[in-house]
Amino acid sequence: SGELLTLESMSTREISAVLQEAERFASGKSWRAEKEIFVANLFFEPSTRTRFSFEVAEKQLGLQVLSFTGENSSVQKGESLLDTVKTFEAIGANVLVIRHPKNEYYEEIGKNLSIPIINAGDGSGHHPTQSLLDLLTIQQEFSSFRGLNVIIAGDLRHSRVARSNADVLTRLGAKVKVAGPKEWMTGYADTYEHVSLDEALSYADVVMLLRIQHERHDGEMTWTKNDYHQQYGLTIERESQMKRNAIILHPAPVNRGVELASELVECSRSRIFKQMKNGVAVRKAVLKRALEIEKFLF
Numbered sequence: 144s145g146e147l148l149t150l151e152s153m154s155t156r157e158i159s160a161v162l163q164e165a166e167r168f169a170s171g172k173s174w175r176a177e178k179e180i181f182v183a184n185l186f187f188e189p190s191t192r193t194r195f196s197f198e199v200a201e202k203q204l205g206l207q208v209l210s211f212t213g214e215n216s217s218v219q220k221g222e223s224l225l226d227t228v229k230t231f232e233a234i235g236a237n238v239l240v241i242r243h244p245k246n247e248y249y250e251e252i253g254k255n256l257s258i259p260i261i262n263a264g265d266g267s268g269h270h271p272t273q274s275l276l277d278l279l280t281i282q283q284e285f286s287s288f289r290g291l292n293v294i295i296a297g298d299l300r301h302s303r304v305a306r307s308n309a310d311v312l313t314r315l316g317a318k319v320k321v322a323g324p325k326e327w328m329t330g331y332a333d334t335y336e337h338v339s340l341d342e343a344l345s346y347a348d349v350v351m352l353l354r355i356q357h358e359r360h361d362g363e364m365t366w367t368k369n370d371y372h373q374q375y376g377l378t379i380e381r382e383s384q385m386k387r388n389a390i391i392l393h394p395a396p397v398n399r400g401v402e403l404a405s406e407l408v409e410c411s412r413s414r415i416f417k418q419m420k421n422g423v424a425v426r427k428a429v430l431k432r433a434l435e436i437e438k439f440l441f
């Protein structure tokens with residue numbers, strides 16, 4: 144099927160093929176669907192980058208975009224997720240791009256749909272297109288993943304980006320370690336070595352920072368923003384300890400001055416805006432793959 148729910152079900156060979164196609168799009172490849180195909184972007188959680196980079200990708204591929212957010216819809220009258228997606232299927236959507244706060248929301252709706260879902264983020268579960276755009280950004284920098292030292296730092300427990308990335312980077316041959324408050328390492332500590340950022344900066348090729356997800360913490364943060372920054376964040380002083388060619392990634396939005404010093408968002412090591420640009424190319428590759436597998440083009 145053309146669906147993309149997590150990267151777990153994709154082989155490294157398939158991932159490499161998607162990255163290759165994304166690289167072609169990033170280098171200027173132009174491709175448009177010749178038939179009328181509707182893609183519904185259903186966002187039940189806030190989004191800037193994912194929602195609008197999907198929309199740019201869809202428009203550049205010549206697809207018809209249906210742009211839906213929960214706030215302005217019959218969800219407000221109590222309509223369920225299943226009835227919402229069945230509605231889009233009934234009115235002619237060919238592909239659904241969905242972001243939803245519930246982990247694995249797709250389990251309850253997938254079996255009742257005959258059109259593919261592309262997961263744009265489920266709760267603290269997965270965010271496969273974010274992982275692919277992170278991989279593309281790393282590949283452009285280092286050509287290969289094998290042997291790269293990648294540190295994923297910060298709020299891992301609440302992060303759907305960390306989960307997707309730690310697993311796929313390991314499969315691709317990178318050495319992944321985690322850093323940040325010990326109590327935020329739940330689910331990672333058994334598999335990945337927990338290191339201090341200070342220690343890891345001498346050998347890290349990629350420092351992947353995560354946003355502190357205040358909305359998923361229920362007010363349990365015990366540090367002030369500045370205390371957190373000094374103890375666990377990438378400060379200007381820590382950035383100066385990084386290897387010459389090492390890069391900084393962050394999925395954004397960034398809490399400036401908390402996980403990352405505000406001055407470093409646009410520094411020469413930062414690939415944060417490159418990641419966003421790559422998001423359009425990756426989403427084009429994922430959409431084209433879905434259309435080809437579902438045989439919508441023929």
Ligand code: CP
Binds near residue numbers: 193394396
């Ligand atoms: N990185 C990311 O998913 O950003 P948005 O929440 O703005 O889509």
